[in-house]
Amino acid sequence: MKKITVAMAGNPNSGKTSIFNMLTGAHQHVGNYPGVTVEKKEGRCKYKGYEITVVDLPGTYSLSAYSIEELVARNFIIDEKPDVVVDIVDSSNIERNLYLASQLIEVDAPLVLAFNMSDIARRRGLVFDIEQLSRLLEAAIVPTVGNKGKGKTELLDAIVATAEQGRPKRAHKVNYGQEIEEELGKIETVVADKENLSQRYNPRWLAIKLLETDGDITSKVQSKEVLDTVGASADHIKSIFGDEPEIIMADRRYGFISGACQETIKSTVELRHSTSDTIDAIVTNRLLGLPIFLILMYLVFQLTFSAGAYPMGWLERFFGWAAHTITGLWPAGSENWLKSLLTDGVIGGVGGVIVFLPNILLLFLAIAILEDSGYMARAAFIMDNTMHKIGLHGKSFIPMLIGFGCSLPAIMGTRILENRRNRLTTIMVIPLMSCGARLTIYALIIPAFFGENWRGPMLWLIYLIGIVLAVTCAKVLRVTVFRGETTPFVMELPPYRVPTLKSVCIHMWQRGWMYLRKAGTIILALSILLWAAMRYPRPGADGLPGLNPEQARQKQLEHSVIGRIGRVIEPALKPLGFDWKIGTALIGATAAKEVFVSQLAIVYAVGSTDEQSQSLREKLQDNYTPLTGFCIMLFCLISTPCVATVAMTRQETHSWLWALFQFGSLTALAYIITLVVYQVGSALVG
Amino acid sequence: MQEKQSKPLSTVKAGETVKLVSINAGQGLNSRLASMGLVPNVEITVVNNDHPGPFVISVRDSKMMLGRGIAHKIMVV
Numbered sequence: 001m002k003k004i005t006v007a008m009a010g011n012p013n014s015g016k017t018s019i020f021n022m023l024t025g026a027h028q029h030v031g032n033y034p035g036v037t038v039e040k041k042e043g044r045c046k047y048k049g050y051e052i053t054v055v056d057l058p059g060t061y062s063l064s065a066y067s068i069e070e071l072v073a074r075n076f077i078i079d080e081k082p083d084v085v086v087d088i089v090d091s092s093n094i095e096r097n098l099y100l101a102s103q104l105i106e107v108d109a110p111l112v113l114a115f116n117m118s119d120i121a122r123r124r125g126l127v128f129d130i131e132q133l134s135r136l137l138e139a140a141i142v143p144t145v146g147n148k149g150k151g152k153t154e155l156l157d158a159i160v161a162t163a164e165q166g167r168p169k170r171a172h173k174v175n176y177g178q179e180i181e182e183e184l185g186k187i188e189t190v191v192a193d194k195e196n197l198s199q200r201y202n203p204r205w206l207a208i209k210l211l212e213t214d215g216d217i218t219s220k221v222q223s224k225e226v227l228d229t230v231g232a233s234a235d236h237i238k239s240i241f242g243d244e245p246e247i248i249m250a251d252r253r254y255g256f257i258s259g260a261c262q263e264t265i266k267s268t269v270e271l272r273h274s275t276s277d278t279i280d281a282i283v284t285n286r287l288l289g290l291p292i293f294l295i296l297m298y299l300v301f302q303l304t305f306s307a308g309a310y311p312m313g314w315l316e317r318f319f320g321w322a323a324h325t326i327t328g329l330w331p332a333g334s335e336n337w338l339k340s341l342l343t344d345g346v347i348g349g350v351g352g353v354i355v356f357l358p359n360i361l362l363l364f365l366a367i368a369i370l371e372d373s374g375y376m377a378r379a380a381f382i383m384d385n386t387m388h389k390i391g392l393h394g395k396s397f398i399p400m401l402i403g404f405g406c407s408l409p410a411i412m413g414t415r416i417l418e419n420r421r422n423r424l425t426t427i428m429v430i431p432l433m434s435c436g437a438r439l440t441i442y443a444l445i446i447p448a449f450f451g452e453n454w455r456g457p458m459l460w461l462i463y464l465i466g467i468v469l470a471v472t473c474a475k476v477l478r479v480t481v482f483r484g485e486t487t488p489f490v491m492e493l494p495p496y497r498v499p500t501l502k503s504v505c506i507h508m509w510q511r512g513w514m515y516l517r518k519a520g521t522i523i524l525a526l527s528i529l530l531w532a533a534m535r536y537p538r539p540g541a542d543g544l545p546g547l548n549p550e551q552a553r554q555k556q557l558e559h560s561v562i563g564r565i566g567r568v569i570e571p572a573l574k575p576l577g578f579d580w581k582i583g584t585a586l587i588g589a590t591a592a593k594e595v596f597v598s599q600l601a602i603v604y605a606v607g608s609t610d611e612q613s614q615s616l617r618e619k620l621q622d623n624y625t626p627l628t629g630f631c632i633m634l635f636c637l638i639s640t641p642c643v644a645t646v647a648m649t650r651q652e653t654h655s656w657l658w659a660l661f662q663f664g665s666l667t668a669l670a671y672i673i674t675l676v677v678y679q680v681g682s683a684l685v686g
Numbered sequence: 687m688q689e690k691q692s693k694p695l696s697t698v699k700a701g702e703t704v705k706l707v708s709i710n711a712g713q714g715l716n717s718r719l720a721s722m723g724l725v726p727n728v729e730i731t732v733v734n735n736d737h738p739g740p741f742v743i744s745v746r747d748s749k750m751m752l753g754r755g756i757a758h759k760i761m762v763v
């Protein structure tokens with residue numbers, strides 16, 4: 001079967017995703033472009049004896065090198081030379097959208113234009129002379145309505161026809177005017193003569209990019225002569241026009257576009273005040289904007305965690321039942337490593353992975369609705385003033401908020417951030433947002449050490465410390481590790497649209513599957529590793545007789561790798577007011593934060609924590625001071641993200657380095673802060 | 687002459703329509719703004735200029751939000 005590779009380009013909000021879904025349905029694969037955290041979506045379909053691979057490029061306004069997304073899109077088109085480039089054009093906003101097309105024409109891409117949302121354009125009274133426009137732009141044009149699935153066969157026909165024609169030689173290109181064309185000619189000659197790059201790129205295109213002082217191309221040029229020529233040309237143009245070359249050139253491209261549009265597009269109706277304007281007047285209102293945003297965020301949080309609690313409960317019950325069934329295969333009371341591996345290691349691990357699936361699906365349901373409806377862009381702006389002060393993007397607020405529920409969906413949720421530095425910074429500080437699992441630790445400790453009136457404020461204080469630290473760390477990271485200017489804020493406000501069920505479902509399904517396949521496997525492996533460390537080596541059987549089950553478990557834990565590590569690190573924990581028992585529980589808590597409580601119960605041999613947490617609290621009161629209690633909470637709040645978080649960070653940043661950096665620096669931070677608090681606290685108390 | 691009358695976009699009131707004269711935002715951002723439709727002589731309508739709050743403009747049938755810093759660097763008449 002013959003193969004065709006199609007790259008899909010288009011402005012953000014041009015309905016690119018809906019066309020991609022229309023062509024490929026559920027046959028999609030989400031990955032990343034090599035070396036960068038930009039998502040790469042690929043899909044497949046068969047048509048007329050061709051196997052068509054569709055690559056969804058990031059949404060961009062042009063092929064400049066302003067952002068990593070633009071660079072990725074551009075490199076794909078130039079280096080991979082796809083057989084066809086489909087440019088999705090929002091036909092209700094044609095001139096701005098054709099700017100990208102004018103650049104695709106410049107790189108000689110075999111082009112098909114999908115005039116998407118043609119129904120909206122018609123309603124706005126726009127009439128296109130498609131044949132004439134197609135002749136002027138030398139590209140097939142197909143009207144589509146992506147979210148209604150209209151224009152699919154026509155688009156596929158155009159793709160196949162364009163692929164069969166091969167690379168076009170174009171007669172019409174943007175003419176930059178005599179002065180600029182002269183300079184381009186000079187640069188082109190020097191480039192073709194002196195520069196190795198001209199073997200990979202078309203010399204005229206190189207000349208254009210160099211004159212525009214394109215950062216990426218300029219940095220690749222080695223010949224000094226070329227750079228000198230470019231510099232002289234740029235100065236010359238500046239002296240004639242009194243403006244930078246890139247502005248004049250952009251202007252000429254718009255000239256080219258409006259030239260083509262003038263005769264081929266007729267507007268029969270005057271633009272009226274649209275529904276979008278009315279919604280915006282309310283949603284971005286000075287007084288109402290923030291409350292509306294906060295209410296919506298509250299709903300997102302509730303949907304993710306409160307509604308998610310039901311399926312989570314069913315899954316937990318299912319895994320409980322599975323563990324029970326497997327236990328039943330062995331005679332009651334017998335000890336067997338395989339039984340333990342299956343029930344505690346595998347089922348515990350798999351269950352631990354899958355119970356988060358509802359949260360992740362629901363969060364991405366909410367995000368998909370917010371994004372597809374157009375509200376996300378507004379939300380970003382509403383929070384931007386505040387988030388900007390700590391060097392983050394307005395959209396960072398959403399994953400950080402989700403972090404109060406669980407770090408896993410939160411870290412995955414940072415995918416809504418386009419800027420890499422913003423995204424990494426947000427991922428790094430998310431574990432400081434005190435997650436739901438940590439609440440079980442506070443619920444144990446606070447009533448044990450603090451009187452009725454102090455419990456509320458204490459809990460509030462812990463959460464507040466987390467938020468303050470997250471803000472501080474974000475700020476510090478942005479001026480150190482992730483230094484670099486914040487991308488100046490320019491963002492399009494897309495018109496509001498009703499999200500389609502299909503696109504929302506595909507989005508949810510992709511995220512869920514990605515979580516299970518990628519993060520899930522690492523989480524599972526790490527969980528089993530921890531399970532083994534908690535169980536082995538085992539004490540000899542002769543040490544155990546005469547002990548009750550609680551004491552036997554205590555002995556086993558003491559004897560295990562984790563118990564031993566707990567002992568070994570005790571000297572290091574002493575200055576924090578912790579003994580080896582707390583140390584052991586803390587290490588166990590890396591499996592999942594709530595494990596801290598059950599581990600502590602085991603080292604104190606008090607049995608199950610559910611009914612007897614009162615007795616565990618008494619043990620704690622006997623052994624520790626309230627100051628130590630507070631320090632435990634502080635340490636658990638800041639330190640050591642759980643293995644699932646580490647795995648997720650590894651997955652989302654594509655680097656163990658960042659995952660270990662997060663793990664290490666948060667643990668170090670926890671150590672230092674707890675140390676200071678304990679030492680100062682002890683000195684004050686006497 | 688025109689240069690002298692020009693003022694930053696950030697000073698334009700909501701509802702007014704102005705014409706872009708120049709952008710002094712540095713190479714990368716110049717191209718980005720141009721690709722979003724902001725080139726000399728284009729008409730810009732300010733939709734929202736409340737303090738605090740988003741600075742929203744309408745250009746070529748699309749609405750955009752700008753940071754105030756950027757709005758300050760765009761000169762209009």
